[in-house]
Ligand SMILES: NC(=O)C1=CN([C@@H]2O[C@H](COP(=O)(O)OP(=O)(O)OC[C@H]3O[C@@H](n4cnc5c(N)ncnc54)[C@H](O)[C@@H]3O)[C@@H](O)[C@H]2O)[C@@H](O)CC1
Ligand SMILES: Nc1ncnc2c1ncn2[C@@H]1O[C@H](COP(=O)(O)OP(=O)(O)O)[C@@H](O)[C@H]1O
């Protein structure tokens with residue numbers, strides 16, 4: 398599992414480490430690690446020139462020392478000192494090291510054109526403008542230099558891409574767009590959250606000897622090797638009932654195929670037994686595609702409610718199906734609720750619950766539950782709408798959610814007590830009292846109709862086997878995304894192919910776990 402820690406946690410861990418170490422040792426380790434990564438990239442690309450963009454804080458200090466190492470190794474190195482105070486505005490020890498190594502030192506006073514030319518010549522740019530002490534956004538003089546970077550240069554962000562919010566709570570309107578980020582000790586939330594993930598690029602963690610393993614993470618990401626520990630593997634004493642029966646309330650005369658996708662996914666994920674509650678057309682289709690499924694209401698260990706459910710339908714079969722959906726939501730059993738089922742969510746549910754909206758569904762649900770959209774007030778760092786603003790009396794929109802996915806997912810989790818799985822390129826899993834989980838395993842090809850129905854089948858299977866909602870949601874998202882990536886293999890995807898890819902994917906992920914060192 399990848400674990401990202403908050404800025405407060407990192408600062409405390411750094412302080413504890415520094416108390417045991419000679420002065421400057423942590424920064425020396427950070428700079429050495431940074432220079433090593435830079436050297437590896439320059440070796441790969443055949444690049445020879447390095448420019449460091451240096452801000453006022455310790456992030457600039459790391460950068461100055463790293464550039465000094467690179468100059469000593471023979472690369473042609475320059476730095477641009479961004480503070481208005483020039484040489485007096487940056488880390489003194491770092492500047493002394495850079496001077497001693499023969500690094501060319503430029504000041505903002507030289508003017509934007511001259512500096513843009515310096516920056517444009519770099520094969521590798523070290524972004525040391527700001528790190529975890531940074532406020533979101535770039536000042537104009539920094540933004541101009543970032544714009545001047547050559548398209549072919551390798552942009553290496555020091556600790557985080559400057560301009561991002563280290564906490565990853567607000568967006569990335571004006572930030573460095575890094576090819577790679579070298580971070581120290583542990584990832585920070587911004588590296589894993591939608592607000593910063595794209596601008597972070599490849600993430601490389603350099604060990605500088607700070608201890609955070611015992612401290613709760615702010616954001617977590619399950620990795621392939623976590624699957625074996627979490628996935629429900631039957632034992633000799635199990636039977637189909639003990640493994641977990643899933644009740645799937647899905648499909649309608651209007652959207653029959655969703656039931657096929659959800660049922661196929663559950664069968665492929667290895668559900669002990671599947672009961673389908675649906676109207677005649679989806680029942681017929683599921684009989685063809687998933688002959689294992691049993692039709693009709695009955696005893697189950699968990700429910701999956703919603704794929705293809707038509708909550709507007711009024712014929713007798715549909716009304717009977719909707720009655721089962723409402724009874725499932727009113728029961729004390731675990732439920733995953735998707736698509737049409739979300740329209741039936743009325744508020745808090747005490748039993749384990751996973752809600753799986755995409756941005757539009759989350760917006761509609763929040764609006765229906767009484768939340769309204771709002772704009773951040775003046776003085777805020779960003780003009781994006783935020784979830785925690787005072788109500789402005791208008792409905793929450795999908796754009797509001799996209800501008801602040803984490804905030805809106807948290808809002809729904811607080812209103813319902815449920816685990817909220819917010820779908821997207823990066824899928825967030827938010828449960829009150831738990832570290833946020835963030836999964837980014839899927840290719841954009843997965844943005845295709847019916848993909849969500851497949852996810853519901855997987856998560857339902859995991860709930861029926863007894864997994865906690867937070868684990869079921871994150872593990873479901875991981876397996877869904879990894880399966881999509883394997884099946885796509887760089888090409889188009891269809892939802893049914895993803896469903897059919899689950900079995901070999903889970904098998905291979907479990908095999909990895911068996912062969913991984915203890
Ligand atoms: N604390 C430690 O022990 C270690 C810190 N390290 C480095 O130190 C960094 C944190 O250093 P600092 O706390 O000095 O903070 P930063 O270097 O992140 O930046 C703080 C400075 O930048 C200015 N600033 C903030 N936002 C800005 C913006 N948007 N545009 C321009 N200037 C802005 C602030 O006024 C302040 O002067 C880490 O990210 C890491 O790179 C590493 O050397 C490892 C050890
Ligand atoms: N750009 C993207 N990259 C990767 N995965 C994505 C992207 N956009 C959406 N997805 C994933 O595709 C799936 C789409 O599900 P959903 O929107 O519910 O579709 P449907 O309702 O048609 O089944 C989700 O699992 C989501 O996380």
Ligand SMILES: [K+]
Nearest residue numbers: 524527555557
């Ligand atoms: K930086």
